[in-house]
Amino acid sequence: MRETGRRADGRARRGGEGGWGGTDGYVPLQAEVVDIDVESTNTYLLSLRPIDDEDETVEVDYSPGQFLMVSVFGLGECPISIASSPTREPLQICVREAGRITQGMMAARVGDVLGIRGPFGNGFPVADMKDRNVAIAGGGSGFATLRSLINYIADHRDDYREVTVVYGARTPQDLYFTSEYGSWQAADIEVGITVDMMDASWKGNVGLVTSLLSEIDPAPGAAALCGPPMMIRAVAKDLLDRGFIEQEIYISLERHMKCGVGKCEHCTMGPYHVCTDGPIFSYDRVRDLI
Amino acid sequence: MTASLLRREGLVPLLRDLAETLEVVAPILVDGSAVFATWRGEEPALKADNPLNSPVEFFLPKREVLFRYVQYSGRYTFAEEPPKARLIFGMRPCDLRALEVLDRLFGADIPDHPYLARRRSTVVVVLNCTTPGERCFCGFLGSGPAAVGGYDLLLTDLGRGYLVEAGSPAGVFILQAHRCHFEEPLPEDHLEKERLLAGAEEELRGRRPALSPEVLKRAIEETDWEVAGSRCLSCGGCSLVCPVCHCFTVIDQGVPDGERLRCRDSCTLAGFSRMTSGANPRPSLGERLRHWYLDKFVYIPEKTGLFGCVGCGRCSRVCLSDVDRWSLLREGPR
Numbered sequence: 001m002r003e004t005g006r007r008a009d010g011r012a013r014r015g016g017e018g019g020w021g022g023t024d025g026y027v028p029l030q031a032e033v034v035d036i037d038v039e040s041t042n043t044y045l046l047s048l049r050p051i052d053d054e055d056e057t058v059e060v061d062y063s064p065g066q067f068l069m070v071s072v073f074g075l076g077e078c079p080i081s082i083a084s085s086p087t088r089e090p091l092q093i094c095v096r097e098a099g100r101i102t103q104g105m106m107a108a109r110v111g112d113v114l115g116i117r118g119p120f121g122n123g124f125p126v127a128d129m130k131d132r133n134v135a136i137a138g139g140g141s142g143f144a145t146l147r148s149l150i151n152y153i154a155d156h157r158d159d160y161r162e163v164t165v166v167y168g169a170r171t172p173q174d175l176y177f178t179s180e181y182g183s184w185q186a187a188d189i190e191v192g193i194t195v196d197m198m199d200a201s202w203k204g205n206v207g208l209v210t211s212l213l214s215e216i217d218p219a220p221g222a223a224a225l226c227g228p229p230m231m232i233r234a235v236a237k238d239l240l241d242r243g244f245i246e247q248e249i250y251i252s253l254e255r256h257m258k259c260g261v262g263k264c265e266h267c268t269m270g271p272y273h274v275c276t277d278g279p280i281f282s283y284d285r286v287r288d289l290i
Numbered sequence: 291m292t293a294s295l296l297r298r299e300g301l302v303p304l305l306r307d308l309a310e311t312l313e314v315v316a317p318i319l320v321d322g323s324a325v326f327a328t329w330r331g332e333e334p335a336l337k338a339d340n341p342l343n344s345p346v347e348f349f350l351p352k353r354e355v356l357f358r359y360v361q362y363s364g365r366y367t368f369a370e371e372p373p374k375a376r377l378i379f380g381m382r383p384c385d386l387r388a389l390e391v392l393d394r395l396f397g398a399d400i401p402d403h404p405y406l407a408r409r410r411s412t413v414v415v416v417l418n419c420t421t422p423g424e425r426c427f428c429g430f431l432g433s434g435p436a437a438v439g440g441y442d443l444l445l446t447d448l449g450r451g452y453l454v455e456a457g458s459p460a461g462v463f464i465l466q467a468h469r470c471h472f473e474e475p476l477p478e479d480h481l482e483k484e485r486l487l488a489g490a491e492e493e494l495r496g497r498r499p500a501l502s503p504e505v506l507k508r509a510i511e512e513t514d515w516e517v518a519g520s521r522c523l524s525c526g527g528c529s530l531v532c533p534v535c536h537c538f539t540v541i542d543q544g545v546p547d548g549e550r551l552r553c554r555d556s557c558t559l560a561g562f563s564r565m566t567s568g569a570n571p572r573p574s575l576g577e578r579l580r581h582w583y584l585d586k587f588v589y590i591p592e593k594t595g596l597f598g599c600v601g602c603g604r605c606s607r608v609c610l611s612d613v614d615r616w617s618l619l620r621e622g623p624r
Binding site: 053073075078099113115254258262263265268269271 | 356357359361364365366367368370395396398399400402403404536537538539540541542543544545546548550552555557562563564565566567569571581584585588589592
């Protein structure tokens, strides 16, 4: 038996420009849960401190839109989007209760460790989006990866022109990151929120993300989308009608994944591996596949 | 490179010598059928059909431990096991081609270390096919009946013995270190090898007319996969015996200490792409079968320059519904 612990190159830095430097094999890095926020009834925001085997903090480089393979030892590993922006500490993942592994993550307490591998995937093309208007549209739990992009843009606000965020959830209780909308507006980002079903306390919009888009009327430019396939198709069509072009509508896709490195074949979508060719695709590449 | 002649009676003594330092895997008769298994002194079943289990399972096992995790006061340590030093004896040219495809897939972008480590620690001894099996169609795909490179040693059965050619420094080393088992080949031995392989090629050519990749792609597009899928039992057997199939799943076993396992999987199984939410991108059998073919004949060639099918015919041999995979593609479902 060879004791690996952390490899030398894993200790210094993980990730890197454009994605995949630093990732080494199937042995994960440990990440200590340092804080837990409750985002909704079934969703927690976990703040993580990646550590080496001497409990020293390891810096993880990533870009908005990338994901981690996160493990609970004994239950397994699954892909989770990074919800934090690389411009801000700490590293955060948004975990929604879906199956055994996510239940295990939500059972973690501050001080417990999870396993992480990655970051994987291509991320949003933040450099290509520079000097463009940016429309960001999310639905449901897909909003976690968009929050990484929104905070990244807020921290590089001068690089982008008009920035619009539209976000829809099932009920007001299902809305994520409600405490941050004010800070986005303060950074000159237009924010529209809508829910499918209102309750007595709700005074905002009710209805689909697309109807909110008509109201806000974002100027054509780049777009970033994540949400249920039905919403993606409807929003993409709406944006195309507004003069956006397919090559600039970037969609973050979700698939079943087991390796994150393009080998296990679970996430194949036509000729693509969503884990390595994506998870962000321009609409022209996946129009007929989603 | 160097060539030698191994007399038939010298084969078992040579393997015995090799087995002193390496685990030797060879085709062995079990209840009348050949299987690739650890050699324990018996006569290797080199005249039988290519074993149903592909030798690729010694590079990508049905079940392997990726690493062990051990918890101590809330923190984990991880341990990986180094691969065994092995020699695979009697692998056919089609299976060697499958390894070349996997080398390109598993070596690309983010490399798969467990696979590559096994590849590095394994000596590959290939046996040219002078008498192709009944269901084989390697000739059409360019993956047989003769190996052209990528082996450490290459054997051709000439009747009076095996012509043994080295294709790597490891192969040359074996020929030199075990020279007591070999003799100098005659010039006509090389001619005999060419004659036998030309005969095998001729036989394969008569069996399957050659089709271009473009024709194959069109055939996939034109096949009614829902009808084709109606005969499939979705057992996944074809993927388990295919030397190029490499789908896998990863599971943990044990709390708080345990193992993370990698197990072979199949894209023809219903739950393969299903997400926790229940959404399934390929819910029907027809869609999954279509993907199986597209991957082998369109996507893998785009990525590696090699077909993802090597014509070994195992998928047709193992199919419970007796679906001849190749005819299905060429002629549509019967």
